[in-house]
Amino acid sequence: MEPKVLPSFQSGSSLAVSAKKRKKWNVDQWLSFAFILPSIIAVAVFVYGFIAWSGYVSLSNWNSLVPDLSFAGLKNYLFLFKDFRFQADLRNTLFFTLFFILAVLFMGLLLAVFLDQKIRGESLFRNIFFFPMALSFIVTGVIWQWLLNPATGVNLFLKKFGLDSLWYTSVTVIPGIQWSKIQFGIPVAVIAVVIAAAWQMTGFSVAMYLAGLRAIPEEIREAARMDGATEFQIYRKIIFPMVAPITVSVVIIMAHISLKIFDLIYAMTGPGANFVTDVPGVYMFETTFRGNYYANGAAISIIMLLSVAIFIVPYLISSRKGES
Template sequence: MSNRASALPRKRNSDSLRAFLMLLPSLAAIAIFVYGFIGWTGYVSMSNWNSLVTDLSFAGLDNFRFLFRDFRFQSDLRNTVMFTVLFIIACLAIGLLLALLVNQRIRAEGLFRNIFIFPMAVSFVVTGVIWQWLLNPTSGVNLLLKNLGIEQVPKWYVSTQIVPSIKLGQIEFGLPVALIAVAVAAVWQMSGYTMAMILAGLRAIDEEIYEAARVDGASESRIFAVITLPLIRPVLLSAIIILGHISLKIFDLIYAMTGPGAMFVTDMPGVYMFETTFRGNHYGYGSAIAVLLLLFVSLLIVPYLISSRRGN
């Protein structure tokens, strides 16, 4: 009996060692290609390497000071805030509405679910190209409007107008009209995904809770406000985190659809980083933008992860 008992810890240790050795290649790859490269990017961001000639001499925070004084980067921060707000609110509103409709056990529910989720299967590059044609001032939707006799057609993503225009430092703070067109394309792609998340949350609610509320005389609007919304709040929070993460680091949709735009009205930090690093060869500035992007995403995700861990 004692031999069998002593053999159990040895077997557990052997299994743990075998599992660690199986995971070791993946852990090494993550350490090098994720955290190692993050560390290297942080090191370059504090260097004077802003030309084809490598210069890793220490520059401190000079690259970051330059960015926050730069008109383009200030415009990028404004655009990121405005796009994120538009994108998240629109996706949540449309996703919630679609989820509530599909949750009514309608006929051909599976077909509608697939139709709404289908845009998610398309890459942001393809989405950008499609919506660039649809919202082109001389074709697409505007051509249809002109055929209907409407002469004053929108400029969509080529507009440089900002509303309301509030002078803040070097830039005009407000919502760039051109950014609305980009937000429409992004919402078209991601609202179906948001619907799927919310629908899963709705289907997890026990029907007996609704039946008990109806027996007590609660109206449907009251049931939605007091029962449905509180119970799907974790799903809504998860959707906000995912959508916020996408909006903060968006690159491919902007690059394919509009580029930086006139006066940088549709520019984003990801686009600026790409052009600064790989076209301008300003590796210090590009790395600084990458570090700031990582910090912005971390400020959104880390509190959520901490809250989720405490909740478990």
């Protein structure tokens, strides 16, 4: 219904024209507007209204059970950027996002290419790869916690081969350059969470890439083969460039998941020793609902919103341009 309404707004070049056109709305258009009105109001209040409220709280002094909405300026933000835990959160989120997206892209493309080879039992494999997507992050977190815990699962094998089983709880940061209050680098313990998250979300990128690969007409490959290109060259020069737009979509969707991640970490590792697996979502929950630091919690939420916006806004702008 939406597309029917929208052109009538956009096509009017001046207010007078659009006003005229608006008068011409027929019953159908009015009815469709009436149907989307409740959701417009609900989104305005419950999404944008509360984002604005959080923004306001993040600038207040409300850091106890008693609401104190006096203006505090950027105090809460300044506190966070000086805070050991929040600095660690930013570091962890950065490397978690980076490795998680790389893993999802690489494994997704690899498995999609594999499925595209017209193998036997393709639908079986496809279902196996997609299945983890049907689970919630909480379930994934609990399972992988058992699998990777030093006392159980995979590490019992590693121990048999004399390998260190304590990487899951490691507090090492590589290379660990002192930066402000934290050691900057890749926290080893984050790898465990990346494995679990990538295991769950790879199915999504497999589906996306597979759709992309299937959309490439067979004629193009034929033509390339006729020109004497090797299979490897066909992938490198033709197939991969043609699925590149899909990569952009996958990156954006995965980035917004990983920047906001909470449930997986909460179920699997918690904040971790020395906060090596802590993320802003967990910090926000604990500081707001355990410590009653409402303003600090709101500030964390706003920073999370802005970090997601870095990915989403350019995407929305470019996809709007693409439409018109």
